[in-house]
Amino acid sequence: MQQSRQEDSQAVVAALAARVRQAAKTGVPLRIRGGGSKDFYGQSLKGEVLDMTALSGVVAYEPSELVVTVLAGTPLAALEALLAAQGQCLPFEPPHFNAGSTVGGMVASGLSGPARASAGAVRDFVLGVKLINGRGEELTFGGQVMKNVAGYDVSRLMAGSMGTLGVITEVSLKVLPVAPLEATLRFDCSQAQALQWLHGWGGQPLPLNASCWLQEEGRDTGTLYLRLRGAQAAVEAACDTLWRSQGATREDAGQVAADWQACRNQQLPWFQARSGTQDLWRLSVPQTAPVLDLPEPPLIEWHGGQRWVRAHASQGEQLRQVASDAGGHATLFIAAGADTERARARFDALKRPLDRIHRNLKAQFDPAGILNPHRMSLDY
Secondary structure, three states, X not given: OHHHHHHHHHHHHHHHHHHHHHHHHHOOOEEEEOOOOOOOOOOOOOOEEEEOOOXXXXXEEEHHHOEEEEEOOOEHHHHHHHHHHOOEEOOOOOOOOOOOOXXXXXXXXXXXXXXXXXHOOHHHHEEEEEEEOOOOOEEEEEOOOOOOOOOOOHHHHOOOOOOOOOEEEEEEEEOEEOOOEEEEEEEEEOHHHHHHHHXXXXXXXXXXXXXXXXXXXXXXXXXXXXXXXXXXXXXXXXXXXXXXXXXXXXXXXXXXXXXXXXXXOOOOHHHHOOOOOEEXXXXXXXOOOOOOOOOOOOEEEHHHOEEEEEEEHHHHHHHHHHHHHOOOEEEEEEOOOOHHHHHOOOEOOOOHHHHXXXXXXXXXXXXXXXXXXXXXXXXX
C-alpha cells in the first residue's frame, strides 16, 4: 500500500511538471494554489490555477528523530494532529486562515505565529524541499538532517518566496516536543511599560515563548499577555518571580489557549473590529523599538518585534516611513478594498542589492516568468 501511495504521488508530480513545461512553452502564467487560505496575502492573483490538493500525505515520519516529510498539499491541520499524537509540534505556530491551509502554502508564505520571536521562523525548521522549477524540472534541495548541504541552503529560499521560484511538492521539517508546561500571565500596563518590561525580560533566563499587548476601545491603558513555556520548574519559578515583581495575574490555561489560537490566526476581537475602510498593516521592527507614532495604539507581538496597525489607505506611506525610521519594514497585510486595491504595493520595495539577487534567482528558477507572476512585487 505504501508503494501504491508513492506511485500515486509520483504520477501527480509528473502531471504537474508536464503542466509547467506546457505553460513555459506557451507563456501562460500559473497560479499555484493549495487551500487558498492566503489568497488575500501579497500582490495580484494571476494565471491558471495549478491545484496542489491532490498531492497530499505523509512520506516519512520519525518521531525519535524529530523529522517529518510530507507532500505539499497535505492539510496543515492533519500534520499538526499527527505530531500532537506523538507529543510533538511545529513550534513556530503557523497560522490557519481556514481549514484548507496546506503545508506547501505554509512554507511559501513564510508566516509564523505568536511564538516566532522565541522559537524561530518557518525557514528555521525547513530541512529540505522537492520542487518543480519554471522549466518543469523536478529538483531536490536539502534533506532530512540539519547539516546536509554545502554552499547555499536553497531549500530555505522557498520559505516566503510566495511560489515565485518553484512549485513546492514535498517538504522535510524539523519538529520539537511539546513543552511540559505552559502558563500565561496578564499585566495591566501602558504600551511603553509593556515594551520596557519585555525588553528587560529578554535579558533574563526566563522561558519566554510569546507575548501580546493590546488596548481595547475606550480604555486608557492596555493589557499585556505573556506566555511561558518550558520545564515545569522553570515556568513555575518565572511565574512566581513575575507575580512578585510586577503583580501579574495567572490566566486559566484552558480558556487562554483559545485566545492564543485566535491571536495566531488574526481572529481576536481587536482584528475583527477593523472597520470596512481600514487596512490591516504588519510592521516588523527591532524588539527594542520604542512606542511608534501610529494612527492608533497597535497590537504588539513578538516581544515588541511585530506591531499590527489598523489604518486608512491614505496613511500607508506614513506607516512605511515610521517602520523604516525604526529600522524595520511594513506590509499591507489585508487591504480594505478587494481586487481593485491590489494595485497598491503590499510589501516594501527591496533594497537594490537584495532586489538584484531576487531577480537573478527568479531568472534561474523561472526564466519564462510563469510561476505566480507579480505575487511579490508589482514589477515582476
